[in-house]
Amino acid sequence: MTAKARTAAVLTGWALLLALAWVLGQVKLAVTEGRHQLGAMPLFGSWEPHLDATLLAPILVGAFLIAFLPAAAARWRWRWAAAATALAAVAFSLALTVAHSHPRTWTDLDHHYAGNVHLVDDAGGPAAFLAHYTRLQLDGVYPIHFQSHPPGLVMFFWGADRIGLSGLVFQNTVIQLGVAAAVLAALAIGRDVAGSASPAAPPRSSSSPRPPTGTTPPTWSSRASPCPPSPAWSSPRTAPAPAPPPSPRPEACSPGPRSCCRSRPRCWRSRC
Incomplete structure (x- = not known):
């Protein structure tokens, strides 16, 4: 597939x-x-099925993201791919908002939470509001969203209002930041789960050969490689290097990948 x-x-x-x-x-x-x-x-x-020009926004944005994002994520580093995915989620969320027909599309957060920050002041401040919050939840005094949710969001907007952050633009910005944060959290969790599920490297065998005394280990990598191994161990450091043998004919070179033969200048041009 x-x-x-x-x-x-x-x-x-x-x-x-x-x-x-x-x-x-x-x-x-x-x-x-x-x-x-x-x-x-x-x-x-x-x-609520409807067909009008506003549907072009999520269709076009979604088609672009499906065509672009997987290919970009396969090439980019993880941090850049995660940031691009979060921005893509924000873009698609805004496109869906354009196509949504509900009259409270842009004012929903204000209607249910931000517009009710006066309840904190009416209760006598944050301490009094939180002290009686669960009791008033059961009594049905608060609006429906307050009856089934903790007070964190309304307290956030109450504090933001104290420093001059309020209005529909700020509220919808908070929503989009929540969208991006949710996507980044899901990607981070998936990465951690996939990383912890990957098989660990096998332990090194205690019976692996060790170099004789006075010799140097080979220079090729210990990872699996298609290159044919070179002689197990070189001669002792104290022994003089033997004279190189005459250049063999191209047929004597072992075939292999080009990257493996670059260390053999006599043969890689003819066989790699």
Whole structure:
């Protein structure tokens, strides 16, 4: 299977997984009494099919990333490839936002979190807000997102507002930074898992031959190599070097890769 075929298979599988999650959510709604306060994909929500020019943004961006990113990641160093993948996720997220038809696409974070920072001041400050947060969660005093999430995000926007950071631009920048951070974290975890799963180098055998006393070890690398090995050990340092033999004919040279024969100037031109 080629790289493009594998990419297409992964994207298709992901889309089918989202569809299956939505089907399971609909089954849960059908067999459960009461009303779920969840209207988001993948488990819940509703499909809103539409076809207009805004769909060109995610289609074009997605096609470009599928064509460019795998080839670039295969050539670049890991850090550059990870940074490019994070930027690609941000670009695709913005492209999907352009094509999204919900009226709260750009104001969702403000509606659920940033717009409710006054609750911290109403409670008497951060200490009082956090001291009674879980009790008021159970009482249903807070909005629906506060009832099922910890107070970290609203506290972040409360602190940012104290230093002059607020507004829709800042809020959506925080969202995109979260997208990039999630992608980088997933890549780092995958790299660590793949690195720890790689087989370790086999231990060196204690029965490997050692050079006789007064000799020098060979200069060729100990890693596996297609080059034919040279004589096991050279003559003692104290012994004079023997006279070189006459140049053999090209047929006497052992064939091998060009990189292996560069150390044999007499034969690599004819056989490598």
